[in-house]
Amino acid sequence: MKKQAFPWIALSLGLLVMVTLLGAGALRPADEHALPLLTMLIVDEFGFFLTLIGAIVGINGLSKGSVRISLLITTLACALLAAGFLLLGLRLWPGGFPAL
Numbered sequence: 001m002k003k004q005a006f007p008w009i010a011l012s013l014g015l016l017v018m019v020t021l022l023g024a025g026a027l028r029p030a031d032e033h034a035l036p037l038l039t040m041l042i043v044d045e046f047g048f049f050l051t052l053i054g055a056i057v058g059i060n061g062l063s064k065g066s067v068r069i070s071l072l073i074t075t076l077a078c079a080l081l082a083a084g085f086l087l088l089g090l091r092l093w094p095g096g097f098p099a100l
Contacts, residue, residue, distance in 0.1 A: 004061045007074040010054025014081045017047035018088075026088055041092055048085035054078035 021043060024034040033040065058075030090097035 004058075004068075004071055007054040007058040007061075007071065007078055010050050010057075011074055011078050011081065014047050014051040014054070014078065014085070017043060017050070018081065018084065021047070021088065026092060030094075037092065037094075041089060044085055044089040044092060048082055048089060051078045051082040051085060055082055 021040060024040060025032050026040055026044070030037065035043075055075055055078040058071055058078060061071055062075060087097065
């Protein structure tokens with residue numbers, strides 16, 4: 001697998017994980033979650049690390065001179081999704097982050 005293909009895979013899987021978490025009620029009150037809290041935290045952490053590594057691999061690919069607009073957009077999307085997973089994880093953690 002080429003290195004520039006990983007950010008695409010990370011973005012695709014990250015979006016799937018985010019949709020799954022939101023569908024399981026990650027933004028709803030704690031008594032309305034469809035999955036146990038620990039399961040949602042582990043899945044959120046997996047999504048965070050996956051998209052963070054996708055952003056890092058994309059940045060490395062961009063720094064080696066292969067600047068393509070598609071790789072740039074994918075790298076930025078991975079970075080934004082990683083930030084979203086971080087905020088969602090803080091929100092899920094009991095007493096970690098207030099509801100918006």
